[in-house]
Amino acid sequence: MRKLADYLAHNHGTRRVRVGRERLRQLLRKHGLTFQSTKTWKESNDPDRDIKLARIEQVMTEVPDRVFAFDEFGPLAARPHAGAGWAPAGHPDRLPANYHKLHGVRQFHGCYSVGDDTLWGVVHRRKSAANTLAALKSIRRARPDGAPIYVILDNLSAHRGAAIRQWAARNKVELCFTPTYSSWANPIEAHFGPLHVHHRRIEPGQPPGVHQGHPRLSALAQRKRPPPRRPGRTTPRTHPHPL
Numbered sequence: 001m002r003k004l005a006d007y008l009a010h011n012h013g014t015r016r017v018r019v020g021r022e023r024l025r026q027l028l029r030k031h032g033l034t035f036q037s038t039k040t041w042k043e044s045n046d047p048d049r050d051i052k053l054a055r056i057e058q059v060m061t062e063v064p065d066r067v068f069a070f071d072e073f074g075p076l077a078a079r080p081h082a083g084a085g086w087a088p089a090g091h092p093d094r095l096p097a098n099y100h101k102l103h104g105v106r107q108f109h110g111c112y113s114v115g116d117d118t119l120w121g122v123v124h125r126r127k128s129a130a131n132t133l134a135a136l137k138s139i140r141r142a143r144p145d146g147a148p149i150y151v152i153l154d155n156l157s158a159h160r161g162a163a164i165r166q167w168a169a170r171n172k173v174e175l176c177f178t179p180t181y182s183s184w185a186n187p188i189e190a191h192f193g194p195l196h197v198h199h200r201r202i203e204p205g206q207p208p209g210v211h212q213g214h215p216r217l218s219a220l221a222q223r224k225r226p227p228p229r230r231p232g233r234t235t236p237r238t239h240p241h242p243l
Contacts, residue, residue, distance in 0.1 A: 001021045001024060001025060002021060004024065005019060005020070005021050005024050008024075042181040043181070044179040044180050044181045044182050045180060045181070046179035046180045046181075046182070048179065049179040049180075049182070052176070052177060052178060052179045052182075052185075053178075053179060053182070053185060055176055056152055056176050056178065056185055059150040059174075059176060060114060060187070063150070064114050064115045065114075065115030065116075066115065066143065066147070066148065066149050066150055067113075067114040067115065067149070067150045067151075067152065068111060068112060068113055068114065068139045068142070068149060068150070068151045068152070069111070069112040069114065069151070069152040069153070069186050069187045069188035070109070070110065070111050070112070070132070070135055070136065070139065070151055070152070070153045070159075070188065071110055071153060071154060071183075071186055071188050071189065071192070072107045072108065072109055072110070072127050072156075073107070073108040073110055073121075073192045073195060074105065074106060074107035074108055075105035075106065075107060076105060076106045076107070076108060076123070077104070077105045077106070078103065082095055104125065106123045106124065106125060107123070107124050107125070107126060107127050107131075108121050108122075108123050108195070109121050109122050109123070109124055109127075109131055109132070109134075109135045110188055110191070110192070111135055111138060111139050111142075111188075112187060112188040112191060113139075113142060114187055116142075119188070119191050120138075121135070122134070122135065122138075127156070127158050128158055129158045129159075129161040129163060129164060131158075132158050132159050132161075132164060133163065133164050133167060136151060136164065136167070136168070136173060137167075139151060139173075140171055140173060146172065147172065148172040148173075148174060149172065149173055149174070150173075150174045150176050151168075151173055151174070151175055151176065152176045152178065152185070152186050152187065152188075153175065153176070153177060153178070153186065154177065154178050154183060154186060155177050155178070155180060159175075159177075160175070160177070
């Protein structure tokens with residue numbers, strides 16, 4: 001607010017405006033203006049963009065209880081997360097900046113029912129056509145009546161193999177692919193955001209930010225940091241090995 005007021009008062013244009021910060025805040029609020037970060041976007045170059053979007057909108061409007069969405073969320077890794085808790089003034093608890101990735105990463109294969117507003121999924125090591133087909137079968141089991149269902153998903157190669165298309169045709173599953181650069185058209189994307197937020201309790205004697213159910217992470221968080229080096233010394237002092 002202060003910088004904006006200074007700019008208006010000292011800009012090199014033909015008109016300079018002197019306004020107090022409180023009045024400037026009122027004007028911005030009145031006109032619905034807020035300070036925001038610039039965001040990037042991509043325009044879809046899919047030649048069938050309008051057809052795909054129209055089909056997705058049609059099924060979600062006419063038969064929402066038969067519509068599902070599928071996508072992968074990842075990569076995910078088990079690692080310590082910083083939290084908050086009570087500590088002596090000026091001595092916050094700390095977590096190591098580096099940690100050992102003992103088990104690699106995982107991909108969450110998520111399935112979402114639009115009509116039931118229900119999200120479920122399975123964690124796998126990687127994306128693959130076999131894992132996609134397994135997820136689609138779990139979606140089909142959610143509506144075992146044999147009537148057609150519609151699954152919204154993106155154009156990843158693991159989503160549109162021959163085996164998947166043949167299975168979908170036999171089981172009355174219509175695959176509604178989103179256009180390129182149009183992940184926003186998949187309703188499951190809105191539910192992946194909250195998965196980034198992890199609320200962890202802090203138990204007595206437990207390092208802040210580490211969930212009680214992860215003893216490996218708790219031990220990692222309790223690992224002491226190496227002592228700091230002396231100011232001005234770039235390498236630790238070495239001593240000759242005694243003979």
